[in-house]
Amino acid sequence: MTVKPEWLRVKAPQWQRVGSVKEILRDLALNTVCEEASCPNIGECFNAGTATFLIMGPACTRACPYCDIDFEKKPLPLDATEPLRLAEAVQRLKLNHVVITSVNRDDLPDGGANQFVRCIEEVRRISPLTTIEVLIPDLCGNWEALAVILQAKPEVLNHNTETIPRLYRRVRPQGNYQRSLELLQRTREIAPQVYTKSGIMVGLGETDAEVREVMQDLRKVDCDILTIGQYLQPSQKHLGVQDFVTPQQFDAWREYGESIGFLQVVSSPLTRSSYHAEQVRKLMEKYPR
Template structure:
């Protein structure tokens, strides 16, 4: 039986998690462009708490190949009950046009899991990157990709398009994978990041962890060490928030002081950047990577192995 104290701990958010509701006039222009071009954003689909701030700044994280997902992660607010549709060949064109119309300096392209596709959707990532390069060559590109079911040829295909940042979220600590990411694999996620560094050393690698699901401080630190062991450059840590009663509940609201302690620990480990706060999400302030590229420049090279054609 759940006590009244436990219910209050989960339901009542602390003051540091309260954000103002987004003002429609501030996000209207971005929303209009997205609707006009029939594009999805993870900002809307995943109920991100920073939507007002990011839309007001004229930034968005595009969600391709969706909105239906082939996995049913119990923490995620993206729809998994709808049947995934065939890839839309016009989606990359529309995305490129949106980046141009929004005049984005940095764009994040992510996707639902498409385990129904042989390459996990790698070819669609390639096409989207190519269209952004065509319309807005000065825009830096970050891709936030799924684990591709361990299809490393598919990973090579995405890297062949030369995104500046390859992001893949670890999401949580190993002990909580079975409950939180039942179709994921912690070792596979680390291997994806390791291979990215090996195949495309000029690419900045990035990962994210959500906390408040029952992990300990040491488990978070151990996961941070694991990420540095595969030379991950950038780390985001944010508070998990329960999207609805049917999703996993929040076990604990982590204090800002603890987030600061993890940031300092990550910096000591050698991450180029650690964004750690209650409202941090994978793409929060993602455009700051442009500053990192100036401070820690990397020359592009030729990949040792790339797919010769886009399927």
């Protein structure tokens, strides 16, 4: 494993607060992407009493070589009690904003769309003032399933582009760059009131020009929010880091993204898809729909 530069070091978490969040998650038998994907911000987010819930998991039907989520286990049948348990966690954690994501469930005809809907509905019922962000897979291009999710009216729909087109075959072999762009474009057409969001990793061999081209492509489909963060190798069996991008370069991408019309660009070495996601509430006040 390559030695990380100084700017990638994170503060030790306050384990008392982390432990209390974990206790609630274990009590309700819930998964979080914070734990399953070995997120470096787990301490900061858990200390703040936030978490990104991972539904329909933790086993994934795809084997992306950058991701630490398990793809070797067989996916389990959907649990009808999961939405209620998730909503109870939102209430107990007193979340103002919740992020709900999932593993890829290509084994399901709707890709898990109806489970997303049930989770949204239960959160609305139990914690009606909580804003909801869903971070969804590409649903294998099932746009009827996308429409089903959007009918539940989440405030934010997030779908990650992950990387540049040239690296897709190596980084995201079961994904499709144009399909991801189309998902975001169709979201805008189906539900123009929903804020759209996407994210990319860097440090896998892309160039500055290629990152900017992805940013331009996302703006062409009217994507509102972008996250850019440093890829970190979860283990020796995963893709290696090609380079560590400097904080100055992340700042340059943020400034460029703002200049071409993104409402918000969160760009830093430790940024992840749901990092500081609660800031979208301020964005909604500034740019109401």
